[in-house]
Ligand code: HEM
């Protein structure tokens with residue numbers, strides 16, 4: 560099933576990979592602003608989410624890794640088995656998984672950053 | 677005075693009179709048309725320094741077992757017929773000298789990633805049809821035969837030739853496809869042989885078929901399913917580097933070459 564040309568999908572795959580690598584570095588550097596055990600304390604976690612810049616970073620990381628990860632999974636599954644029905648199911652399944660993960664993660668990020676927990 | 681070689685009488689009964697060495701040749705036998713049985717048959721064959729694996733197989737066929745199934749033709753690494761797995765590695769039987777294998781026991785099996793026809797002969801339909809799919813010929817509107825001026829030539833500079841010449845050495849032996857891990861998993865993958873040939877024609881300054889060919893390989897079981905294992909280039913007997921061709925082709929699709 561061809562949703563986009565494969566070269567466009569793979570450009571997205573490499574782009575999201577590089578973007579995610581960069582944001583993961585920023586994400587880890589932010590952890591260095593406090594001791595490791597402190598960064599996992601409930602109040603600090605909530606405070607992180609309430610910092611709007613950090614919430615945007617987390618949201619971007621969520622989107623990049625969901626897109627990259629589910630496309631990566633699609634590639635792996637396409638190589639493990641072939642056939643029109645199977646391939647259609649893989650493509651649709653990965654798109655649904657991607658959308659569901661982004662929706663659920665966004666819900667957490669938005670609710671927490673707006674002080675709803 | 678010439679001395680009589682002590683083993684002369686013995687040697688006369690062998691196929692190669694001057695041979696003093698022999699190896700055990702283990703040949704994988706199967707005939708999927710009849711049953712699913714697979715076994716190895718062992719033969720002891722005399723060898724010389726120059727004996728190739730194909731020579732040894734033909735020796736077996738001539739003197740020990742006529743029924744061994746093997747495909748060959750040119751015996752000089754030109755026709756691409758005699759690809760097989762020799763001591764575990766894909767190679768041309770006619771281009772592999774037994775003396776260079778440094779082993780007293782040689783195992784020959786059919787190439788991986790192809791259906792076996794019988795014994796060492798495999799069905800190469802998949803490679804041939806993928807090769808055809810990438811349109812392995814110069815595509816352009818005009819021709820070297822011109823109605824008005826007669827015959828003319830499409831000239832190329834040596835630099836233009838350098839861009840593709842190594843890829844034109846491909847003899848379609850299919851060893852690269854048999855070494856490729858993606859070929860083993862994905863039965864619809866286009867494969868390194870066809871991808872290298874897509875590059876060979878796209879990089880040819882006389883060719884105008886770039887977009888047509890890129891379209892063929894830019895699909896879900898096309899070029900992107902290569903993960904650069906590089907085993908294709910390791911086994912090619914003609915010095916073609918399909919793995920590099922694939923990376924150069926990707927350059928066109930990623931917009932970093934034109
Ligand atoms: C969620 C799980 C993930 C899966 C299933 C996955 C899958 C894949 C696959 C299959 C490829 C190879 C693409 C190809 O060559 O056709 C790839 C490449 C890549 N991934 Fe991921 N990935 C995941 C997470 C990540 C993460 C978290 C990062 C970095 C933060 C990342 C960075 C990269 C990079 C840099 C490449 C390019 C290297 C290459 O093409 O081989 N990946 N990924």
Ligand code: SF4
Nearest residue numbers: 846847849850852912
């Ligand atoms: S690229 Fe090399 S290994 Fe592959 S078919 Fe051509 S000659 Fe054989």
Ligand code: FES
Nearest residue numbers: 751755756758770
């Ligand atoms: S017999 Fe022709 S390549 Fe070996």
